[in-house]
Amino acid sequence: MDHSKIISGFSKLNKNQKLGLISRYSENPDQALNDLKSFWHSNADMQKMLDEFSENTLTNYFFPYGVAPNVMINGKVYIVPMVIEESSVIAAASNGAKYWAGKGGFHSEVLSVTKLGQVHFIWKGDFNRLKSLFPELRKLLLARSAPLTANMEKRGGGVLDMELVDKTDVLDNYYQLSVKFDTRDSMGANFINSCLEEYAAGIKSFVNESGLFEGEPLQVIMSILSNYTPECLVKTWVECDVSEFSDIDKSLKAEDFVWKFEKAVQIANVDTHRAATHNKGIFNGIDAVALATGNDFRAIEACGHAWAARTGKYKSLTEVKVENGKFHYSLTLPLAIGTVGGLTSLHPMAKFSLELLGNPQAPELMQIASAVGLANNFGAIKSLTTKGIQIGHMKMHLLNVLNSFNAADYEKLLAVEYFKNHKVSYSGVSGFLASIRNGN
Amino acid sequence: MDHSKIISGFSKLNKNQKLGLISRYSENPDQALNDLKSFWHSNADMQKMLDEFSENTLTNYFFPYGVAPNVMINGKVYIVPMVIEESSVIAAASNGAKYWAGKGGFHSEVLSVTKLGQVHFIWKGDFNRLKSLFPELRKLLLARSAPLTANMEKRGGGVLDMELVDKTDVLDNYYQLSVKFDTRDSMGANFINSCLEEYAAGIKSFVNESGLFEGEPLQVIMSILSNYTPECLVKTWVECDVSEFSDIDKSLKAEDFVWKFEKAVQIANVDTHRAATHNKGIFNGIDAVALATGNDFRAIEACGHAWAARTGKYKSLTEVKVENGKFHYSLTLPLAIGTVGGLTSLHPMAKFSLELLGNPQAPELMQIASAVGLANNFGAIKSLTTKGIQIGHMKMHLLNVLNSFNAADYEKLLAVEYFKNHKVSYSGVSGFLASIRNGN
Numbered sequence: 001m002d003h004s005k006i007i008s009g010f011s012k013l014n015k016n017q018k019l020g021l022i023s024r025y026s027e028n029p030d031q032a033l034n035d036l037k038s039f040w041h042s043n044a045d046m047q048k049m050l051d052e053f054s055e056n057t058l059t060n061y062f063f064p065y066g067v068a069p070n071v072m073i074n075g076k077v078y079i080v081p082m083v084i085e086e087s088s089v090i091a092a093a094s095n096g097a098k099y100w101a102g103k104g105g106f107h108s109e110v111l112s113v114t115k116l117g118q119v120h121f122i123w124k125g126d127f128n129r130l131k132s133l134f135p136e137l138r139k140l141l142l143a144r145s146a147p148l149t150a151n152m153e154k155r156g157g158g159v160l161d162m163e164l165v166d167k168t169d170v171l172d173n174y175y176q177l178s179v180k181f182d183t184r185d186s187m188g189a190n191f192i193n194s195c196l197e198e199y200a201a202g203i204k205s206f207v208n209e210s211g212l213f214e215g216e217p218l219q220v221i222m223s224i225l226s227n228y229t230p231e232c233l234v235k236t237w238v239e240c241d242v243s244e245f246s247d248i249d250k251s252l253k254a255e256d257f258v259w260k261f262e263k264a265v266q267i268a269n270v271d272t273h274r275a276a277t278h279n280k281g282i283f284n285g286i287d288a289v290a291l292a293t294g295n296d297f298r299a300i301e302a303c304g305h306a307w308a309a310r311t312g313k314y315k316s317l318t319e320v321k322v323e324n325g326k327f328h329y330s331l332t333l334p335l336a337i338g339t340v341g342g343l344t345s346l347h348p349m350a351k352f353s354l355e356l357l358g359n360p361q362a363p364e365l366m367q368i369a370s371a372v373g374l375a376n377n378f379g380a381i382k383s384l385t386t387k388g389i390q391i392g393h394m395k396m397h398l399l400n401v402l403n404s405f406n407a408a409d410y411e412k413l414l415a416v417e418y419f420k421n422h423k424v425s426y427s428g429v430s431g432f433l434a435s436i437r438n439g440n
Numbered sequence: 441m442d443h444s445k446i447i448s449g450f451s452k453l454n455k456n457q458k459l460g461l462i463s464r465y466s467e468n469p470d471q472a473l474n475d476l477k478s479f480w481h482s483n484a485d486m487q488k489m490l491d492e493f494s495e496n497t498l499t500n501y502f503f504p505y506g507v508a509p510n511v512m513i514n515g516k517v518y519i520v521p522m523v524i525e526e527s528s529v530i531a532a533a534s535n536g537a538k539y540w541a542g543k544g545g546f547h548s549e550v551l552s553v554t555k556l557g558q559v560h561f562i563w564k565g566d567f568n569r570l571k572s573l574f575p576e577l578r579k580l581l582l583a584r585s586a587p588l589t590a591n592m593e594k595r596g597g598g599v600l601d602m603e604l605v606d607k608t609d610v611l612d613n614y615y616q617l618s619v620k621f622d623t624r625d626s627m628g629a630n631f632i633n634s635c636l637e638e639y640a641a642g643i644k645s646f647v648n649e650s651g652l653f654e655g656e657p658l659q660v661i662m663s664i665l666s667n668y669t670p671e672c673l674v675k676t677w678v679e680c681d682v683s684e685f686s687d688i689d690k691s692l693k694a695e696d697f698v699w700k701f702e703k704a705v706q707i708a709n710v711d712t713h714r715a716a717t718h719n720k721g722i723f724n725g726i727d728a729v730a731l732a733t734g735n736d737f738r739a740i741e742a743c744g745h746a747w748a749a750r751t752g753k754y755k756s757l758t759e760v761k762v763e764n765g766k767f768h769y770s771l772t773l774p775l776a777i778g779t780v781g782g783l784t785s786l787h788p789m790a791k792f793s794l795e796l797l798g799n800p801q802a803p804e805l806m807q808i809a810s811a812v813g814l815a816n817n818f819g820a821i822k823s824l825t826t827k828g829i830q831i832g833h834m835k836m837h838l839l840n841v842l843n844s845f846n847a848a849d850y851e852k853l854l855a856v857e858y859f860k861n862h863k864v865s866y867s868g869v870s871g872f873l874a875s876i877r878n879g880n
Binding site: 010032043063065066068077118151170193224263283301347348358400403 | 445446447450451458462465466467472475476478479481482483486489490491492493494495496497498499500501502503504505506507508509510512517519522523524525526527528529530531534538541556558560562587588590591607610611614616630633634637640659661662663664665666667668700703704706707710711712713714715716717719720723724727731732734736737738739741742743745746748749750752753754783785786787788789792795796798821824825828829830833834836837839840843844865866867
């Protein structure tokens with residue numbers, strides 16, 4: 001296709017026109033069109049709603065929807081829905097969950113649920129005077145947001161606090177109106193942003209139009225929630241006697257396993273290269289739950305990783321303690337997720353996911369997601385420090401490798417049997433299939 | 441349902457048995473079963489392959505698959521596939537892309553493509569002696585990995601370098617074998633991990649069994665790639681004369697827009713709360729391309745955010761320069777993505793995405809994803825610094841809000857018309873629908 005042309009008015013085309021245009025970029029446009037349409041939902045109304053989640057929508061991208069059973073948290077057992085394209089993530093979460101269910105399960109505590117938004121402004125005026133007038137300004141601002149906050153207040157949430165922050169030490173003439181919110185069971189982005197835009201207008205008119213201030217006008221640069229929510233924090237942990245690890249691996253004694261495990265976590269605390277991968281494994285589980293429940297994983301990731309770097313060095317999100325023969329392993333991270341609003345109740349599969357979890361409130365979902373993250377992380381470190389990550393991962397990935405060689409069902413059966421005792425690799429699978437196909 | 445019971449042997453059940461068990465967690469099991477099955481692909485072979493991507497798979501989670509046309513990079517125009525559940529991301533990318541296509545488009549340069557893996561070990565032996573024997577050890581290690589690297593070398597990649605690193609300054613007796621790889625067009629995780637496990641076995645036998653060393657044996661803690669790839673870096677930028685922004689917003693002169701834009705980026709550099717949100721908007725675009733092309737977004741996120749914190753403070757990934765009437769805006773980040781291996785060619789929609797992009801090699805896909813990230817970020821800052829983020833976002837979100845009230849098609853048409861001149865909010869939409877439904 002011609003890769004030089006600008007297309008005008010694409011968004012105005014209807015879906016079939018868009019599809020017709022796009023399919024021409026394939027070598028076989030008719031086939032491409034059929035393939036794209038094969039991913040539509042059979043119910044036209046349902047498909048229309050899915051299309052309306054986003055823009056220029058042509059079809060759906062299918063992600064495997066699976067579950068990790070036996071996730072015990074604070075004594076309650078969940079079957080946790082997970083959406084993830086990476087093989088072995090759900091298997092690892094399931095194994096970790098079942099392992100810990102036998103030792104009291106996960107323990108979890110929501111430490112805080114506060115969200116934050118900011119109005120950023122530049123001003124050369126008398127900040128001390130503005131600060132002294134803040135009680136009055138604050139009243140005006142809250143009055144402006146009252147129509148927006150009424151519903152949230154009925155649900156027990158709303159604006160918790162607001163303050164003016166002097167940031168001129170880091171940027172000339174830079175100040176913030178920093179606002180704390182309780183958004184209850186919603187992630188709250190739209191609610192917070194709508195309030196902040198009212199506050200921005202309010203603060204501008206208070207300073208620029210009230211006659212109280214002279215000189216240069218106050219300039220609002222932007223008003224927006226922060227995805228960094230260090231005060232929306234959940235802590236989840238597992239614990240047992242060190243001696244309980246006696247059967248975790250054939251080749252390792254309990255105390256040797258714990259020693260290696262401890263070193264692995266310490267390494268993730270002192271080496272950024274390892275820390276990023278360590279934390280990535282945690283988010284494998286957390287994001288899979290976020291996706292399954294209609295939550296925004298980019299917000300979760302940005303927040304969690306920025307938090308991992310809060311001390312000035314990017315580190316592990318987990319912490320291990322071994323004292324007096326007791327093993328204690330915890331994950332603490334900020335997790336701003338919702339169980340109402342957004343797609344949580346609009347997307348039929350997100351809705352089902354929440355039903356499967358017993359329609360939890362947001363704090364309970366924070367606990368569930370972080371428990372799955374911890375299960376995945378525990379599983380990863382256990383594999384890494386014992387038999388290595390590849391044997392399990394490649395076994396899970398074996399069917400994908402077989403599919404990439406278009407293996408028939410009977411070939412898959414033979415391969416699964418054979419690779420129980422052999423190392424899985426692309427060249428190994430290729431060789432094995434060749435041997436079957438050549439009748440060897 | 442009973443939330444106290446542990447399920448044994450769940451993974452051994454067949455898919456229908458799993459579905460039967462899971463659907464009982466719904467208030468209406470028969471309906472739930474039908475709903476879950478309604479998301480299956482009509483082609484059973486296709487569905488089987490999708491199921492095999494992951495474990496305990498029940499059905500598919502549908503994400504909207506859309507496109508952003510007019511993404512011009514280094515003079516070439518792409519229609520970029522995006523998979524994202526958040527409304528207004530594709531619209532913002534499309535608007536940003538078209539805007540910049542009129543000003544020369546995006547410019548992009550891949551600065552490096554090196555990946556990294558590590559064997560972490562603890563050892564009380566004579567490290568200087570080991571270092572002096574490293575040329576010999578290195579040869580042994582490379583010989584061990586030769587069967588694994590043969591194919592990659594044919595494609596022009598392989599092992600670039602390896603070194604022993606003394607990390608005892610941060611953890612007692614801690615050392616690394618640090619290995620650099622060129623994995624060509626694959627993301628390379630399985631390749632790197634398989635090589636590293638060979639190196640771990642090799643270094644253990646060299647130290648523990650060769651008779652060259654005495655005393656405590658070397659203990660390998662783990663062997664794994666690093667998702668932190670600061671040497672797999674892409675830089676993408678846009679530039680124009682400041683005066684060209686004269687028509688960007690009715691209420692702002694070109695130089696005033698640029699001043700506000702500059703402040704917005706400076707704020708993201710000095711305030712972590714803003715930086716996380718700023719970067720989140722970049723990953724909205726990057727992850728949407730990653731998802732559409734079968735790449736692993738957790739790896740991308742962990743890497744990008746850890747890199748944003750590399751100076752000891754978590755900062756913006758973008759940089760703005762205004763000099764001599766010229767505006768220059770750039771995004772630089774590490775981006776380890778692939779166009780072969782993993783799901784890239786197995787998932788039919790990932791395959792189509794790559795075809796739509798002209799089957800690019802990995803470096804070209806790095807450029808495409810980062811250009812979309814920059815387009816999204818530019819769009820976000822433009823909205824934030826001019827009319828605010830909510831008016832556009834809520835307009836895009838309007839159809840979701842209407843769907844949440846089960847609006848009929850004619851009601852949607854009326855609402856879209858009405859909200860062209862009114863602020864979109866849940867209560868506003870609710871009131872509007874009530875007024876129609878009451879015949880007002």
